[in-house]
Every structure is written in structure tokens, then in C-alpha cells.
Amino acid sequence: MRRVLFGYLLWALLTGVLFLSPGMVGVAVIPLSLLAAGMLMDPPGAISLRRTVSRTEVRTGEEVEVSVRLRVERGVGIVVVRDRLPGNVAVTRGSNVGVFFKGFRPLEVSYSYTVRPVLRGTYVLPKSEVTTRNPLGVRYFWGLYGDEIELRAIPAVVRGIPLRGVRRRAKINVPETSFSIRGPLSTDFREIRAYQTGDPMKLINWKATARTGRVLVNEFEREGKKTVVFIVDARDSMKVGVEGESPYEHAMNLVASMARGFLRRDYHVGLYILGAKKFIPPSTGPRQLHKIVKAMVDFERVKTGEERLKEAVERMRRTLVQYTPLVVYVSNILEGQREDTKQGLLSLMAVSRGSVKPVVVDVSVYSALDPHTGTLLEMEKRFISGELGETGAYVVRWVVEKEDVGSMLSRLMGEIK
Numbered sequence: 001m002r003r004v005l006f007g008y009l010l011w012a013l014l015t016g017v018l019f020l021s022p023g024m025v026g027v028a029v030i031p032l033s034l035l036a037a038g039m040l041m042d043p044p045g046a047i048s049l050r051r052t053v054s055r056t057e058v059r060t061g062e063e064v065e066v067s068v069r070l071r072v073e074r075g076v077g078i079v080v081v082r083d084r085l086p087g088n089v090a091v092t093r094g095s096n097v098g099v100f101f102k103g104f105r106p107l108e109v110s111y112s113y114t115v116r117p118v119l120r121g122t123y124v125l126p127k128s129e130v131t132t133r134n135p136l137g138v139r140y141f142w143g144l145y146g147d148e149i150e151l152r153a154i155p156a157v158v159r160g161i162p163l164r165g166v167r168r169r170a171k172i173n174v175p176e177t178s179f180s181i182r183g184p185l186s187t188d189f190r191e192i193r194a195y196q197t198g199d200p201m202k203l204i205n206w207k208a209t210a211r212t213g214r215v216l217v218n219e220f221e222r223e224g225k226k227t228v229v230f231i232v233d234a235r236d237s238m239k240v241g242v243e244g245e246s247p248y249e250h251a252m253n254l255v256a257s258m259a260r261g262f263l264r265r266d267y268h269v270g271l272y273i274l275g276a277k278k279f280i281p282p283s284t285g286p287r288q289l290h291k292i293v294k295a296m297v298d299f300e301r302v303k304t305g306e307e308r309l310k311e312a313v314e315r316m317r318r319t320l321v322q323y324t325p326l327v328v329y330v331s332n333i334l335e336g337q338r339e340d341t342k343q344g345l346l347s348l349m350a351v352s353r354g355s356v357k358p359v360v361v362d363v364s365v366y367s368a369l370d371p372h373t374g375t376l377l378e379m380e381k382r383f384i385s386g387e388l389g390e391t392g393a394y395v396v397r398w399v400v401e402k403e404d405v406g407s408m409l410s411r412l413m414g415e416i417k
Contacts, residue, residue, distance in 0.1 A: 013303075016158075017171075019326055033415065034253060041075075041076065041135065041139065042074065042076075042139070042141050043075050043077050043132040043140055044072045044074065044075035044076065044078075044079050044102040044107070044132040045072070045073070045074045045075045046073030046075075046395070047069050047070070047071070047072050047079075047132075048070075048071045048072045048145070049068065049069070049071075049130065049145035049146045050146060050147075051067065051083075051149065052067050053065065053151070054066075055067050056149070056150060056151055056152060057151075057152045058117065058152075058153055058154070059154055059155065059156045059157065060117060060118070060119065060120055060153050060154070060155065060156050061116070061156055062116070063092055063114045063115065063116045064114065064115050064116070064117075064151060065113075065114050066083070066096075066112060066113055066115060066149075067110065067111075068098065068110065068111055068112065068146075069099070069108075069110045070100070070107070070109050070110070070130075071106065071107065071108045072107040072108075072132075073106050075132065075134065076134060076135060077102055077133050077135050078099070078133045078135075079099070079100045079101070079102050079107065079130065079131075080098070080099050080100075080130070080131045081099075081100075081128055081129070082096065082097045082098075082125055082128065082129045082130075083096040083097075083125065083128050083129075084129065085115065086123045086124060086125070087268055088118040088119045088123070089115050089117050089118070089123050089125075089151070089337075090115065090118055091113055091115055092115065092260075092364070093113060093114040094111070094113030094114060095113055096113055097311075098111050109325055117210075119153065120154060120155055120249070120252065120297050120300060121152075121297065121300065121301065122150060122151070122152050122153075122297075123150070123152075123153070124148055124149070124150050124151075125148065125149040125150075125151065126148055127144040127145060127146050127148055128144065128146045129142070129143075130142070130143055130145050130146050136346075152297075153292045154256075154297055155249075155252040155253045155256045155293060156253055157256045157260050157378060159304050159416060164390075170234065170351075170416070172357060172359060172416045172417065174226040174227070174228060174325075174416060175226070175324045175325075175326070175356055182414075189219075189220055191219050192205055192208055193219050194214060194215070194216060194217075195214075195215035195216065195217050196217075197384060199217050203219070204216070204217050205217060205218050212334040220243070225266075225267075225268045226265075226268070226326075227268040227269070227323040227324070227325035227326070228267055228268070228282075228325055228326045229269075229270040229271070229282060229319070229320070229326070229328070230255050230258070230259065230269070230270070230272070230292075230327075230329075230330065231271075231272045231328070231329045231330070232251055232252075232255055232271065232272070232273055232274065232330050233251070233274045233310060233329075233330065233332065234248060234273045234276050234304045234329075235274065235297045235304055235306065235307070236275060236303070236304075237331070237337065238251065238363075240332070240365070241365045242376075245400075246365065247331075247363040247364070247365055247400075250363055250398075250405065251296075251330045251331075251363055252293075252296045252297070252300070254314050254361065254405050254412075255271070255296065255330060256289070256292065257405065258294050258328070258409065258412065258413065259271075259289055259293075261409075262317070263284060263285065263286070263288060263289055266279055266284055267284070268282035268283060268284055269282060269283070269284070269289075269292065270282035270283070270319065270323075270325070271287055271292045271296070271310040272312055272315075273296070273299055273304075274307055274309060274331070275299075275304030275305060275306070275317070276299050276302070276304045276307075277305075278295055278299065279316065279319075280295055281319060281325055282294060282349055292343065306344070307341050308344065309329070309340055309341055309345075310340070310343045310347045312344070313347040313348055313351065314347070317351060320348070320351045320352065321351060324352060325356070325358060326358075326359065327348055327358040327359070328358070328359045329341075329345075329358060329359070329360050329361070330361045330363065331361075331363070332362065332364065333360075333362045333381065333384055333385075333388070334381070334384075335380060335384070338384050338388075341360070342387070342388060345358055345360070345391045345392075345393045348393075349391065349392055349393075353363060354392065357392055357393060357394050358386060358393045359393070359394045359396065359412070360393050360396065361398055361412070362395065363398050363400065364378065364397065364398065364400065365401070367399060367401045378399065381397065382397065396411070396412065
């Protein structure tokens with residue numbers, strides 16, 4: 001466009017000179033003079049940009065503040081700063097585009113905006129694009145400034161676990177393991193018992209002692225005395241449905257929340273990802289929760305291979321024998337996985353010699369996808385759950401359309417002691 005305009009003006013100037021027309025010469029000279037001045041005027045340059053974020057790891061639904069500090073030393077004109085955001089990262093407040101005017105003095109500005117990752121995963125914020133133009137727009141400059149920033153969105157964890165209704169007797173007991181029987185005392189009260197030689201004086205319950213006339217002490221649970229191992233199915237059947245609402249997405253939220261609850265009780269917690277052959281041995285502490293969540297997120301959008309539940313049990317046999325853990329298996333069980341799941345549960349029962357009842361959580365999203373097909377599949381899954389229950393496992397059906405993760409967490413944790 002500028003070339004066409006320049007050509008017309010030059011044609012008008014030549015025509016005015018040839019035909020001795022001062023009007024034509026005047027019409028051409030003034031715009032040509034402005035264009036010449038614009039060509040000589042440098043666009044804003046000598047740019048420095050620094051970008052920071054409030055945090056690099058968030059849970060889904062949480063926001064991140066992005067702060068930008070820009071300094072331009074030379075030139076005059078318009079400065080446009082644009083941050084191109086990856087997919088599934090939305091701006092919730094402010095704008096990721098900044099427009100400023102650089103005068104004859106150095107320009108230094110700071111601004112911020114807020115983003116929220118919509119789905120779990122790792123996102124990279126690319127370098128900022130900076131475009132500058134001089135006042136007439138005939139010269140411009142473009143460049144990339146700042147550093148790339150990596151954001152990691154992890155599953156949301158339900159922190160408070162309200163138990164439904166009145167206090168009830170737990171149906172599932174997590175067995176104690178002699179592997180950690182000498183661990184340090186936790187703050188979880190267990191019972192009041194008779195004093196034994198060697199018990200610390202600080203454990204004596206003086207009120208109970210005075211009331212009964214016998215020396216009684218408070219007994220607390222030992223740290224890491226109990227163990228829970230999660231087996232999360234990452235095969236194709238767990239990746240069905242719309243993005244963000246697949247059975248695997250819901251399984252990650254549930255397992256992360258349950259793992260946090262067990263770790264706060266000082267249990268050993270481990271994870272096996274079925275289909276990926278990824279095993280995180282049981283351990284305690286906040287770092288273990290981070291390992292578990294990271295491993296699940298890493299295989300969220302990765303196509304895994306085929307692996308049978310029975311094969312996974314054999315790979316973990318040594319750990320299962322050593323810790324005698326409660327095993328929680330989370331999957332989307334259809335007719336094609338019925339026999340595989342049944343054989344795997346029987347293998348778990350055989351390893352523990354029937355002393356530990358595994359927990360099966362069957363995740364279903366089909367009612368939300370198609371009401372008619374979903375009804376038929378729910379009938380099929382209900383029949384499969386009944387058959388799996390005959391193995392001795394405790395089977396829980398989770399229809400996510402009817403029950404959110406908080407309600408399911410409350411129901412499960414209320415059944416486990």
C-alpha cells in the first residue's frame with residue numbers, strides 16, 4: 001500500500017513538473033516530504049523485557065499472575081507487546097496484549113494479567129512478541145524478548161474430607177505391616193491400654209488411671225505403619241469422552257485426594273499405572289504426593305500399551321508381600337476387561353492369602369455422553385460389578401454425573417480404616 005501511494009505521489013510530481021503545474025507539484029511535494037521524514041525516523045528500539053509468574057505449578061482451577069516489565073530506550077512511536085498463550089490457558093483478568101506510545105524520553109512500564117490453565121498438563125508460555133512502528137507507520141521492528149516460562153497444572157486435591165452422616169463402622173481395614181512397626185509415633189489416637197514396662201511417662205492417661213485404679217496409657221498409631229497402593233488404569237478405555245471429563249481425569253482427582261488423606265495419616269502410599277508399567281514404591285511424606293501426581297499427569301495424554309491387571313500384580317508381588325497393603329484399583333470396567341479384572345483381583349487375594357480385601361472403583365462417564373447408550377452401559381457395568389464382588393473385592397461404582405469427587409471421596413474414606 002505504501003509503495004502504491006509513493007508511486008502515485010511520484011507520478012503527480014513528475015506530471016506537475018512536465019506540465020508546469022504548481023498545484024500538482026505542491027500536492028506531491030508535501031506528502032513526499034512527510035514520507036521522507038518518516039523514513040528517516042527510527043521506530044522504537046533498544047528494548048529490554050522481563051516477565052515473571054506468581055508460581056509455576058498450580059492445581060486446575062487456580063490462577064497465575066503474569067507480570068511484564070518493559071523498557072524502551074530509543075526511537076519514537078507505537079510499541080505493541082503480545083504474549084501468545086498455548087491452548088487450554090485462558091486469560092481471566094487483564095490482557096495479554098499491551099499497547100504503549102514511546103515519546104522522546106525512555107519508556108518504562110509494568111503491567112500484569114491473570115491466566116488459568118483449563119486442563120491438567122505442562123504448558124510453555126513462549127517469548128513475548130514486541131512490534132514497534134514510527135509515528136507515520138512507514139518503518140517498523142519485530143522481535144522476541146524475555147524467556148520462555150513453563151507452567152504445570154496438576155489435579156485438584158480435595159483437602160477437607162467430610163464423612164457422610166453419622167459415624168459408622170468401617171467396612172475396609174488397612175492391615176498393619178510389621179515392616180514399619182517400629183516407626184515413630186504419630187498424633188493419631190488408637191486406644192487406651194494397660195501400662196507395659198518401657199512405656200514413656202508422657203503417655204500415661206492420668207484421668208483414666210485415677211478412675212480405674214490401674215495405670216493406663218494412651219496408644220497412638222505408628223508413622224508408616226499402614227500401606228495403601230493405588231493401581232490406576234491408563235489404557236484406552238480410561239481416555240474416552242470429551243477432553244477434561246474422561247474417566248482418567250476423574251480418577252486422577254480421586255487418587256490424588258485419597259493419597260493426600262492417607263499420607264496425612266502417615267501411611268505408606270504407592271502407585272502403579274496400568275498400561276505404562278510405571279511403579280512408584282510405597283513411601284511417606286509430601287514429596288511422595290508430588291511424585292504420584294506427576295506420574296499420573298505424565299500419562300494423561302500418552303497412549304499406553306496393553307497390560308493385564310494380573311501381570312501388574314506379578315510385577316508388584318515383592319512389594320505386596322513385604323507391605324501387605326490395601327490395594328485400590330481405579331478403572332473403567334467394560335465387558336472386554338471383565339475377565340482380566342476378575343483374574344487380577346483373584347491374584348491379589350492369593351498374594352495376601354485373603355487377609356486384605358482390595359477396593360475397586362469403577363468410573364463411568366457414559367450417562368453424560370449419551371443418555372440412551374449410557375443407560376445400557378450402566379446396566380452392563382452393574383452386572384459386572386456384582387460378578388467382581390463375588391471375588392471378595394469391595395466394588396464401588398462411581399457415576400460422575402450423579403456424584404462429584406468430593407462425595408465419592410467422603411464415601412470411600414468413610415469405609416476405610
